[in-house]
């Protein structure tokens with residue numbers, strides 16, 4: 419028997435559990451530990467609420483979770499309630515699949531002004547993450563979204579959609595109401611490089627062309643000659659084709675969604691809150707990097723959302739690469755018995771499915787590195803430790819009760835209305851009378 423602890427119940431965690439099941443069959447016991455009482459990590463609180471088809475992958479994780487040799491241990495914070503050295507004593511392998519839930523800082527003067535928000539917080543807010551339920555971002559003026567990746571597109575689209583366009587989504591009510599009352603007429607996406615350097619995928623970019631109240635706009639002068647698109651890989655070429663279609667005369671809609679290329683924020687200013695972004699024009703240098711040209715201009719802003727990538731927070735006793743913002747690891751191996759999978763291993767890139775091969779990689783490492791019957795204690799040892807510390811672990815059965823309450827509370831046409839506080843989740847799991855759903 420191999421005892422395996424997976425820390426984090428998002429895609430990397432569940433794909434690792436699934437791969438271990440395939441690799442070891444009944445010869446393994448996998449405990450998936452999460453600090454929240456609810457599973458699925460990025461699927462629940464990162465993937466956009468209007469992208470339900472992507473979220474449907476949680477059904478696959480559920481099948482893994484319901485198998486006999488996999489257990490969910492929610493509401494337990496590793497590094498606080500139980501340490502990594504303690505887990506390494508108890509389990510043959512400990513896999514850190516904690517994702518990258520912290521924002522990379524913008525790193526320019528004024529980035530700490532009220533109204534400047536990282537995408538982890540903004541996305542967490544509209545997705546009902548308990549850490550960000552009270553964010554209430556200012557939506558009463560122009561919004562600036564920094565970054566040219568898919569998260570920037572998610573944020574711009576969510577800012578632009580009407581309440582009716584969220585039909586069938588699981589955006590939480592507090593965000594739906596606040597967005598509906600918003601009065602921003604201008605959303606600007608600041609991309610520090612050009613249309614050929616975007617990290618936006620075609621499907622997501624194409625969605626912007628079909629919004630009810632927002633029209634995407636690209637300055638034709640920013641587009642390279644059309645012949646140059648032939649050298650691009652097919653996905654990027656499709657994305658650039660969408661950008662070209664946004665360069666015509668803008669449709670007459672209440673919100674203008676402007677792509678501002680070759681533009682990077684150098685300073686954020688305002689009296690007690692952000693009021694404007696000082697933007698510097700860029701050019702691309704010989705190494706493909708954006709460099710400032712010295713030409714600056716001012717963009718009014720009531721809200722700035724930086725969508726420039728994420729970091730994995732460190733955990734006590736785990737070697738950490740501060741430059742890369744993830745655990746120091748060699749192809750997933752951190753040290754004896756300790757592994758990293760998914761974004762915690764390789765940084766915040768790729769799709770949900772990219773984490774699947776990661777799971778197989780780690781299962782192969784575990785097979786090669788660990789003995790079949792080491793005599794480690796596994797689950798009973800963890801349960802004893804957690805009981806001694808007064809922890810209140812949440813089981814998958816508890817989560818199913820929470821999920822049933824969320825489904826029952828859904829507004830018409832929505833799949834669920836999420837609890838946005840840990841107390842609400844715990845109460846709904848059978849630990850008491852659930853409070854009303856909401857922040």
Ligand code: NAP
Nearest residue numbers: 565566567568569570610611617725726727766767768769
């Ligand atoms: P990303 O794809 O790495 O994009 C980050 C963007 O931020 C890049 O355009 C980058 O520009 C820019 N940037 C970085 N530092 C900057 C700075 N200091 N100033 C200005 N701009 C800066 O990251 P992401 O958008 O957070 O997405 C993370 C991953 O999740 C990606 O793999 C993404 O495809 C995936 N995702 C997928 C979906 C979907 O499929 N629907 C949705 C959301 C996220 P440079 O290129 O110049 O560095």
